[in-house]
Amino acid sequence: MLSVAEFMTRDVIKINLDERLNKVKEIFDQYKFHHLLVVDNNNALCGVLSDRDLFRALSPNVGLASETARDAATLNKRVHQIAARNPVCLPTSASITDVVKQLHEHQVTCMPIVDEIKRPVGIVTTKDIIRLLHDKIEPSNTNL
16 A cells, blocks of 8 residues: 555645745745645644635735735734644555545545654645556656
8 A cells, every 4th residue: 555655745835823924925926836734833733724725815906006005914914813723634654545535534635744743744635646646547658
């Protein structure tokens, strides 16, 4: 059985609960992913913040010519105000079956992977699962 440690994304960006949303926006604008792992001051996982969570929290006028001071103020909210708290997570010993089961049961699109003291060490997303399945179905197809 394939272990999550064999295919998880190890380079995760973590953000503190007290960070402002302007920093979150900068990260999402710079990188091409959709989830940030939220940690407390002990670096323990305590939440997940998606780009959709951010977009719902910000004024739609941020960055536009019509932006007002009130719109810009939405960037001063803190991560803890909008992040999904106490996310489902799995250890590195989990299997791909465990990940798929939890993603489905909890209707989430990412699964944080944590060490024994709940520090994030990786993440698996639905895109990772699809990529893995694709590679298993067509392992020799490199001429796309």
